[in-house]
Amino acid sequence: MAAAAVESPVVTGAISIEGLTKVYERITGREIVRTYALNGVDLLVRPQEFVSLVGPSGCGKTTVLKVIAGLLDATAGLVHVNGTAVTGTGVDRGVVFQQPSLLPWRTVRQNILESLRFAGVARAQRALRADKYLDMVGLSGFVDHYPGELSGGMQQRVGIARALALEPSVLLMDEPFGALDAITRQHMQTELMRIWAQEKRSVLFVTHSIEEALLLSDRVVVMADGAVRADVAVPIERPRSRTELINDPAARQLRAQLESLL
Structure with a gap:
């Protein structure tokens, strides 16, 4: 008799994204031109996990955040926060943009x-x-x-x-330190690490800086052309320091790996 199939355990994410697609359309003459801002993004952020999105400008990082925040509608795909489908904005998601407004x-x-x-x-x-x-x-x-x-x-x-x-159960941060000078940015990174250690909220953090992503994150997700290119764990014990990221061979290797993906 054939062995009974064993179902894989379902991991419930604070943020769960499957096949997320965002298409913008414009009419040029008699044609409809479609531009894919996102093209089949799959992403899971676990409870109390800090995940960074890195990638070049225009790769879709901010679009992902805006869809999760309920500020943009998806063209296709599923987006859930704590098991509930995102249909608009909500107090279960806190958002921090580059400018505090x-x-x-x-x-x-x-x-x-x-x-x-x-x-x-x-x-x-x-x-x-x-x-x-x-x-x-x-x-x-x-x-x-x-x-x-x-x-x-x-x-x-x-x-x-x-x-x-x-x-909120989820904190969405879109390059919150991008407009700050280098010294203030480093100070704010330290403050964020302290706050996250105290609050342990699930965080999805957009940045252009690999160093910042390695300093803050449990995982770094690399995006390119509207899709996830790689999902890399950061096995460096907390608390972390910039000196460690520079001097530790494993940290340097991880940084080189991420740089090669961009």
Whole structure:
């Protein structure tokens, strides 16, 4: 008698993507020209996992994030967050973009309170959450300042606190440190590692920097031409340092592997 088939265990992802395709159409003369921003992307981000997307400009990294965030509709494919199909935006997903887009006429604290009000968080919880996450990002002494009074790095901290205050299960970050100077960027990377170690939320992080991806991530997913080209684990123990990434032979080999894929 033939042996009974054994089903493979199903891995439930914080983010699960199957066959994600995004096509843009435009009419040129009498023809419809189709451009594939995404072409059959498969991706799994496990609970409490930090995954980075790297790849050249225009490869589809930000498009993936926007579809997960519910800001773009997919042309085809399946996108689930914690087992629920994405049909629009939701407070289960916090989003941090390259520019924090703060309300300039609101104070730091008011910016977060307004976001929580818009998200439907109960009034009694708003102040508690705002204060908790502003303290977490080191801005408890700047709650009454306006965005124009803050440095770029401090403004981005407000953006991160605003996303965390929603207490999402998934954090989507699209080159959040890309506009910062090198010193501030390194400081913000260190802060993000500290916050992630404390919160352990699932993170999908878009970056052009292989060094940044290796410093922060459990896995690095390489994209090219709207598709996933490679999915590489980062077996370097935390906490990590930039010195380790430079001096450790295994880290140097991993960096060379990723560079060869781009």
